[in-house]
Amino acid sequence: MIRISTLLWLGLSVSTGSLLFNISQQTQDTRHQLTRLEHNIALEKQSLDVLSAEWSYLNRPARLRKLAEKHLDLNPIKGFPVASKENIIYLKKPAEMFPDPLMEDQNTDPEQILFTNSQDIQTRLPHARPKALERDPPGSTKKQERPQEYNIATPVRHTQYSSKQFDDVLNTLEVN
Amino acid sequence: MKSLHKRITTLQGEYVQNFERTRVRLFAVMTFFALAFIIIGFRLIILMGPNAFHDGTPKASAILSSTEAAPRRGNITDANGITLATSLATRSLYADPKYVNDAAVLAQELTDVFSDLDYDDLYTDLTKDRRFIWIKRHLTPKQQAKVLKIGDPALALQTEYRRVYPQGSLTAHITGYTNTDGLGIAGIEKEYEKALLKGGSDLQLTIDTRLQYLLKTEILKSIREYKAIGGSGIVMDVRDGEILAMVSLPDFDPHRYNTASENAKFNRNTVGVYEMGSTFKLFSTAAALENNTADLSDMYDVSKPLKVSRFLIRDFHRIKRPISLTEVFVHSSNIGTALMAEELGTKKLKDFYRDLGFFSRAEIDIPERGMPIIPGRWRDVTTLTASYGHGIAVSPMHVVRATAAMVNGGTLPDPHFVKIKGTHEKPKLSIISPQISARLRGLMTLAVEEGTGSKVKQDHIWVGGKTGTAEKVTERGYTEDKLFSSFVGVFPSNAPRYVILVAIDEPKGTKDSFGYATGGWTSAPVVSKVIEYMAPMMQETRHLTKTGFPELEALRKYIKEDEDHAAF
Numbered sequence: 001m002i003r004i005s006t007l008l009w010l011g012l013s014v015s016t017g018s019l020l021f022n023i024s025q026q027t028q029d030t031r032h033q034l035t036r037l038e039h040n041i042a043l044e045k046q047s048l049d050v051l052s053a054e055w056s057y058l059n060r061p062a063r064l065r066k067l068a069e070k071h072l073d074l075n076p077i078k079g080f081p082v083a084s085k086e087n088i089i090y091l092k093k094p095a096e097m098f099p100d101p102l103m104e105d106q107n108t109d110p111e112q113i114l115f116t117n118s119q120d121i122q123t124r125l126p127h128a129r130p131k132a133l134e135r136d137p138p139g140s141t142k143k144q145e146r147p148q149e150y151n152i153a154t155p156v157r158h159t160q161y162s163s164k165q166f167d168d169v170l171n172t173l174e175v176n
Numbered sequence: 177m178k179s180l181h182k183r184i185t186t187l188q189g190e191y192v193q194n195f196e197r198t199r200v201r202l203f204a205v206m207t208f209f210a211l212a213f214i215i216i217g218f219r220l221i222i223l224m225g226p227n228a229f230h231d232g233t234p235k236a237s238a239i240l241s242s243t244e245a246a247p248r249r250g251n252i253t254d255a256n257g258i259t260l261a262t263s264l265a266t267r268s269l270y271a272d273p274k275y276v277n278d279a280a281v282l283a284q285e286l287t288d289v290f291s292d293l294d295y296d297d298l299y300t301d302l303t304k305d306r307r308f309i310w311i312k313r314h315l316t317p318k319q320q321a322k323v324l325k326i327g328d329p330a331l332a333l334q335t336e337y338r339r340v341y342p343q344g345s346l347t348a349h350i351t352g353y354t355n356t357d358g359l360g361i362a363g364i365e366k367e368y369e370k371a372l373l374k375g376g377s378d379l380q381l382t383i384d385t386r387l388q389y390l391l392k393t394e395i396l397k398s399i400r401e402y403k404a405i406g407g408s409g410i411v412m413d414v415r416d417g418e419i420l421a422m423v424s425l426p427d428f429d430p431h432r433y434n435t436a437s438e439n440a441k442f443n444r445n446t447v448g449v450y451e452m453g454s455t456f457k458l459f460s461t462a463a464a465l466e467n468n469t470a471d472l473s474d475m476y477d478v479s480k481p482l483k484v485s486r487f488l489i490r491d492f493h494r495i496k497r498p499i500s501l502t503e504v505f506v507h508s509s510n511i512g513t514a515l516m517a518e519e520l521g522t523k524k525l526k527d528f529y530r531d532l533g534f535f536s537r538a539e540i541d542i543p544e545r546g547m548p549i550i551p552g553r554w555r556d557v558t559t560l561t562a563s564y565g566h567g568i569a570v571s572p573m574h575v576v577r578a579t580a581a582m583v584n585g586g587t588l589p590d591p592h593f594v595k596i597k598g599t600h601e602k603p604k605l606s607i608i609s610p611q612i613s614a615r616l617r618g619l620m621t622l623a624v625e626e627g628t629g630s631k632v633k634q635d636h637i638w639v640g641g642k643t644g645t646a647e648k649v650t651e652r653g654y655t656e657d658k659l660f661s662s663f664v665g666v667f668p669s670n671a672p673r674y675v676i677l678v679a680i681d682e683p684k685g686t687k688d689s690f691g692y693a694t695g696g697w698t699s700a701p702v703v704s705k706v707i708e709y710m711a712p713m714m715q716e717t718r719h720l721t722k723t724g725f726p727e728l729e730a731l732r733k734y735i736k737e738d739e740d741h742a743a744f
Contacts, residue, residue: 020221046265056259056342061389076709 248337249358250372252351252365254383255420255595261351261365263337263358266314269323272307275330279303282328286311289322302330313356314338339365345427346388349443350381350593352542353430362433362441363542364593380595382418387411390709392423394702395678399425402683402698408444408572409678409702411710414580414666416596417589419540420674444681446538447546449569453646453695454508454628455579455664455677456565460517461505462582462616463528466608469520472502472615473734476512484557489514492645492694502734505619506627508643510564517563518556525559529568531607532581532588538573540591546571565646572662576677579664583617583640583672585610618727621669625728626735631700632665637711637720638728640669641703643695648682658682663699667707670725673716678702 068074252261276282279302287295290312301309314336315323323331339354341347352363359373360366368379395407411421424444428436442448464470475498482489491509504512517525529535537545549569551558561567573591581588587604608616620640623629629641644662647654662679666672678699685691689698711717 049262049264052259053262053264053340053342056262059258060343060346061386062393065389076712 247373249339249354251378252372253378253380254347254385254388255381256384257380258385259342260347260381260383260385261339261341264340265335266338267320267333268313268336269311269315269331269333271302271309271311271328271330272332273302273304273309273330274307276302276328277330282326282330285326285328289319289326341430343385344431345429346385346392347383348427348430348433349424349445350383350422350542351430353433362544366543367541368594381593382413382420382595383422383593384420386713387421387706387710388423391421391678391702391706392425392427394705395423395425395680398678398680398683398698398702402680402686402689402693404680404683404698406439406444406681407679408448408681409676409706410445410572410576411674411676411706412576412580412589412591414584414672414675415589417577417580417591418595419591419593422593443542443544444679445572446540446542447544447571449546449548449571450660450679451566451569451646451649452572452575452662452679453565453644453660454510455575455642455644455662455695456563456568457505457508457513458582458616458620458642458664459529459532459578460513460520460525460563461501461619462608462612463525464501464516464520465612465615466528467520467524469524470501470516472500472619472731474501474516475499476501476504476509476515478504478509478511478515480511482511482514482560484514484560487557487561489560499736500734502619502622502731503736505642506623506735508623508628513564514560517559520559520563522554522556522559525563526554528607529562531605532574532578534568534570534574534578538571538591539577540573541593545573548574565644572677572679575662575664576675579666579677580672580675581607583613583620583666583669583675586613614727615731617666617669617672618725618731620666621725621728622731622735624665624669628696629663629665629700631696632663632704632707634667634704634707634711636722637667637707637717638669638722638725639665639667639704639707640672641665641700643700645694645696657684659693661693661695661698663695663703665700665703665707667711668717668720670723670727673714674710676703676706678706 248265249263251259251263254260271282273279279299283295283298283302286298287293293312298311301311311331312319315333320333323333337358339358341351341353348363350363352360352365352367354360354365360369364379364381365372371377372379391409391411395409398404399407407423407425409421409423410419412419422445424442426437426440428440433441461470465472477498478491479494479496479498481491489510491511493507495503495507495509499507499509499512501512501516503509504516533539534548535550537547548571551567558567577589577591586608587606589604617640620642621638622640623643624632624639624641628643632639632641642664644660644664646660646662647656648658648660650658660679660681661683662677664675664677666675680693680695680698680702683693683698685693685697711720
């Protein structure tokens, strides 16, 4: 009897001990992993800080201005209307012409502004046309003919168009 | 064994007693040991449990053999989220002289890496009887690699945070700067030290970096053109006091604040106080209208200089006929304004100026705030000169705030740099009535359309404003060749959103300006350019056109156009 109970207790204590040892080892491992992860997160955060600082540095207005002047043919916009009210063509149902599957309610705004009189823009905003468009395409020797005049016979407003009529309107926008 | 047992069981009397005693003792000892083992066992379980090996902070791993320093300071961003100030982790090198083997060799090796360190100083430091000496703060990655190559056991690295201002000098006067230990010593960095350091949270300013740049480049152009010694400018929202841009030139690099001159670090907008000149006519006229001592139709004789005791009040451009108060403002007549102030009286003007905050430091959330200069004894002649901005010196920030109150319907806003989150309604201090405010808007617009501020006139947006040209006081008294020329403008002046003040310090007239260096020539074009670029940029002013402006039209009948006045 004594031997059996001794063995039982011995077995129990050994198994408890080893279980405890295992758990503590696992805890240690997890702890190390956590430290490593925390360290990596800290490093990532540090690089994020560096990157956002660099982003801000690269976006200095002075630098952007210099780059824009070098690479873009854009001028600062002026604060005035580019087209007068009479020169705006309204389209009753633009959704018919350009169905947009993503737009749910397509008929909310029947008076969508689509075109303005280009001549009006050209005279009021001589710089509105990017210089890049004037350049010859690479390889061509012939200088591209630049459209000189734009004309819309009569500005039409508040008229319902069919797609056929719309084509006609587009045609009137062509160069004479 | 068996025989012994038999013998014991047959024992009698005294022996039995001894045996019993032994058993009790044995049991006591066993219980004691059992308890001890149980306690030790529990302790072991606790030690090996989930919190084992954890002393609260994770130990720095072997890769980063450096210790963590002070907590990280929060970032400062502009209104659009552009970083204006951030803290980047760097390594700083220190040594423990106790572990130095050969100070001479180590000092030589270190001076090879850091050319700016002095060998002798380093040697004395390394041989000192101390446990900690800084060798170099904020190493570059290259320097760090070289130091690791030296591999001396006395050397160690510590992680520190270095304050970086990606926009450089552009916002230096606003953000301020921190010292080597990362403590704010100027600007927002100082004012919001607790929030940045303890909270570690990010701070969003109301500044728009694009406008800041626009304002700076335009002021710089004017300074160069008129060979001025400095310039300043503020753009503020008239309704809630948000500062969108604030420029003080010359400025400095906040990373090298210790080598910057005091002149560059001087904030002309909040610390500098100046006699602002004619821009004050806006406030004295408002005081007269609010107190009902004058009306815009009242006529004043400005043909002769005004003599008050030993002072002589003169006009820049002499007008040889009686003019209305409207014309006094539009053509900026000192004589007319002084006559108007005489009717108003000293007490009412002083009270009005006090209400506008001219007698106390500027209301703004940076520590650099200058005290206005008010005459110790306010005589009656002071009232006259103060009505056109002489004899009283305030900061440009004072003027911007007061101008906002003149045009926004009459309430004094609280200028601030840090975006206020949420809406906590503060009782607004009302200075003038909305009706008077509307008349002043018309008056300021008329000064631009017909008077001294004509260079600010825009084709597509209503702009109002007032020029100001003050002679600076030198040892020889007021001098004509040292001017402080300013312009304060509001736009769109029929429904004001922004107030812009630009001041150029000591401009010299040029051939193009016919020798003039007044506010209308030097500062007004700056304001004009800023409005021209800014109006299409801001959401609220993007689609505006010059629509009807009844307050302006109502004033036109008070001005005569028979004379040809130079526009400044």
